[in-house]
Amino acid sequence: MAKTMFEKIWEAHEVRDDLIYIDLHLVHEVTSPQAFEGLRMNGRRLRRPDKTVATADHNVPTDGTPVAKMIADTLSRKQVETLEANAAEFGVPIFSLGSETQGIVHVIGPELGLTQPGMTIVCGDSHTSTHGAFGALAFGIGTSEVEHVMATQTLVQRRPKTMRINYRGRLAEGVTSKDLILATIGRLGTGGMTGHVVEYAGEAIRNLTMEQRLTVCNMTIEGGGKAGMIAPDEVTYEYMRGRPGVPDDFPAAIERWNGLPTDAGAEFDREVEIDATAMSPMVTWGTTPGMVTQVTDRVPDPEAMDSPADRESAERALQYMDLEAGTPMEEIRPERVFIGSCTNSRISDLREAAEAIKGRRVADTVRAMVVPGSALVKSQAEQEGLDRIFEEAGFEWRGAGCSMCLGMNPDILIEGERCASTSNRNFEGRQGKGGRTHLVSPTMAAAAAIEGHFVDIRNWS
Amino acid sequence: MEPIEIIEGPVSVLDRSDVDTDQIIPKQFLKRVERTGFGEFLFYDWIRDGEIELEPNPILVSGRNFGSGSSREHAVWALGQFGFKAVVAPSYSDIFYSNCTKNGFLPVVLDEAECRSLAESGHGRIHLEEQVVSWDGGEAHFEIDPEIKRRLLGGLDDIALTMQDEDRIDAFESGPGGSYGPETTALA
Ligand code: SF4
Numbered sequence: 001m002a003k004t005m006f007e008k009i010w011e012a013h014e015v016r017d018d019l020i021y022i023d024l025h026l027v028h029e030v031t032s033p034q035a036f037e038g039l040r041m042n043g044r045r046l047r048r049p050d051k052t053v054a055t056a057d058h059n060v061p062t063d064g065t066p067v068a069k070m071i072a073d074t075l076s077r078k079q080v081e082t083l084e085a086n087a088a089e090f091g092v093p094i095f096s097l098g099s100e101t102q103g104i105v106h107v108i109g110p111e112l113g114l115t116q117p118g119m120t121i122v123c124g125d126s127h128t129s130t131h132g133a134f135g136a137l138a139f140g141i142g143t144s145e146v147e148h149v150m151a152t153q154t155l156v157q158r159r160p161k162t163m164r165i166n167y168r169g170r171l172a173e174g175v176t177s178k179d180l181i182l183a184t185i186g187r188l189g190t191g192g193m194t195g196h197v198v199e200y201a202g203e204a205i206r207n208l209t210m211e212q213r214l215t216v217c218n219m220t221i222e223g224g225g226k227a228g229m230i231a232p233d234e235v236t237y238e239y240m241r242g243r244p245g246v247p248d249d250f251p252a253a254i255e256r257w258n259g260l261p262t263d264a265g266a267e268f269d270r271e272v273e274i275d276a277t278a279m280s281p282m283v284t285w286g287t288t289p290g291m292v293t294q295v296t297d298r299v300p301d302p303e304a305m306d307s308p309a310d311r312e313s314a315e316r317a318l319q320y321m322d323l324e325a326g327t328p329m330e331e332i333r334p335e336r337v338f339i340g341s342c343t344n345s346r347i348s349d350l351r352e353a354a355e356a357i358k359g360r361r362v363a364d365t366v367r368a369m370v371v372p373g374s375a376l377v378k379s380q381a382e383q384e385g386l387d388r389i390f391e392e393a394g395f396e397w398r399g400a401g402c403s404m405c406l407g408m409n410p411d412i413l414i415e416g417e418r419c420a421s422t423s424n425r426n427f428e429g430r431q432g433k434g435g436r437t438h439l440v441s442p443t444m445a446a447a448a449a450i451e452g453h454f455v456d457i458r459n460w461s
Numbered sequence: 462m463e464p465i466e467i468i469e470g471p472v473s474v475l476d477r478s479d480v481d482t483d484q485i486i487p488k489q490f491l492k493r494v495e496r497t498g499f500g501e502f503l504f505y506d507w508i509r510d511g512e513i514e515l516e517p518n519p520i521l522v523s524g525r526n527f528g529s530g531s532s533r534e535h536a537v538w539a540l541g542q543f544g545f546k547a548v549v550a551p552s553y554s555d556i557f558y559s560n561c562t563k564n565g566f567l568p569v570v571l572d573e574a575e576c577r578s579l580a581e582s583g584h585g586r587i588h589l590e591e592q593v594v595s596w597d598g599g600e601a602h603f604e605i606d607p608e609i610k611r612r613l614l615g616g617l618d619d620i621a622l623t624m625q626d627e628d629r630i631d632a633f634e635s636g637p638g639g640s641y642g643p644e645t646t647a648l649a
Contacts, residue, residue, distance in 0.1 A: 023642030033494035093649030144563035
């Protein structure tokens with residue numbers, strides 16, 4: 001019988017009904033301490049340290065603080081030190097602050113070759129969906145489930161529904177995978193994928209690089225999806241080749257992985273067709289990622305919305321964002337620009353942004369920063385001289401971490417500040433209490449930094 | 462986990478959709494390494510700014526896509542420690558829903574009109590065994606996965622239950638499925 005990629009992976013991991021085996025468990029400092037504590041209280045061991053890996057990312061300062069014990073914020077320091085102590089106690093490999101391979105958990109998995117096709121991957125973090133770009137089943141879990149995986153290497157799960165989004169045609173020049181996923185969420189809504197594992201398919205997806213695919217799967221959760229996935233192909237294998245964690249017998253592994261893609265004729269619970277050729281650079285105007293429009297558009301008018309719930313949410317969002325309906329998106333003026341986060345902080349994101357700003361200066365009204373997703377991305381970028389391009393343009397060049405994506409560390413917006421951000425969430429206060437976030441692609445953020453307002457990257461030169 | 466049978470009492474209403482977990486428990490309170498002490502920080506910014514007022518009643522009613530965003534289980538701990546025992550909404554994010562059920566906190570799905578009637582009546586009764594919510598002048602049936610229901614009714618702990626099947630996990634690991642994926646300890 002014809003099967004979807006999801007079904008193949010799921011069935012290969014069923015220990016019994018509703019219990020699936022987990023191949024890789026990623027751990028970070030914020031959602032793990034209570035789980036480790038649970039193990040200790042019940043006298044349980046961590047079943048498979050060799051299928052577990054920990055990193056510190058959410059809380060870490062990006063100012064070059066070299067080790068956990070020098071983190072200035074007491075509570076952050078305690079959380080990172082607790083992670084280090086727990087990892088040591090339970091035998092879990094860890095890349096903490098100061099390690100050469102420290103970084104955002106969803107950046108280091110792929111980069112170290114830990115993320116591989118056909119695997120089940122979980123982490124106490126909703127953006128675990130990122131890893132599905134390799135043709136893996138990867139999703140976020142809560143702390144109780146983190147403890148469950150630690151104790152049993154399995155997870156109690158009902159089989160989710162499946163959905164396929166088929167993108168017709170290719171993205172136009174200047175339109176990125178960030179725009180593709182923002183446009184998709186704008187169309188389907190923030191709950192549009194709820195309960196479903198989503199497979200992204202079609203010409204536009206096939207033509208993306210591996211890092212661009214990661215951006216798409218990353219934001220699946222913003223559409224409410226359980227997990228996002230993309231079939232592995234030559235692009236996937238090329239990216240993986242030579243990375244430390246990949247199988248020794250790589251050709252044999254490829255042969256296995258080639259059996260993963262969805263069979264012709266396999267059925268999904270839901271299928272959606274989207275025209276990729278018509279997409280434009282996108283900018284969010286509200287306080288959910290679904291409140292998004294084309295850069296060439298205007299801030300929408302709540303009055304024109306059909307449902308009372310949408311109207312109310314939009315009115316509240318505009319008030320919070322301090323925006324008037326009808327304002328051209330290009331007239332919106334961010335004071336801060338943040339290039340970073342597990343959505344867009346990989347080397348190709350930094351290369352694109354650097355290319356766009358080379359030889360120019362950040363507008364006087366803007367404070368801009370670049371935060372590489374991992375220590376490896378940082379050193380790669382420095383080898384290529386990207387740090388100098390950014391610094392000469394007036395960007396701050398920071399150390400690796402989640403940084404201003406969630407403002408759990410010193411990088412935050414102050415009340416009322418408006419930010420063009422390459423991250424994934426524009427919720428109220430996400431980047432700092434009272435902060436106003438507009439989600440965009442790295443090149444759109446870079447251009448906004450230079451001009452002091454949003455511009456259509458397609459005709460910006 | 463405390464078993465759930467009947468949850469009854471006054472209803473608190475949060476009439477908004479897409480209430481995300483960043484609002485339920487803002488990030489500055491996620492630095493604790495304990496499971497307790499979150500109740501007083503529930504909806505910290507909204508409450509402190511006077512945007513909303515909430516009584517710690519047994520039942521909270523809210524709009525669609527409740528608990529979206531971050532996977533933080535702290536959101537459920539905060540709701541429970543504040544005093545709520547159940548939440549009723551038209552839909553939830555998957556992770557939030559699952560987190561509720563791991564903490565003996567009951568997430569109930571009713572449609573928008575039913576949520577509105579319950580909110581207006583101000584008092585409700587949720588009978589888990591019968592899968593019925595009743596209020597003054599109305600009642601509605603709700604769906605819940607039978608296995609999740611069984612665990613909530615019994616206050617059963619997932620880990621202990623799974624560990625009863627440890628031989629099957631052992632068997633899985635010694636089969637072909639056990640060798641999939643990298644060996645992380647070889648990298649560090
Ligand atoms: S970069 Fe942002 S979204 Fe990604 S893991 Fe860190 S906090 Fe979460």
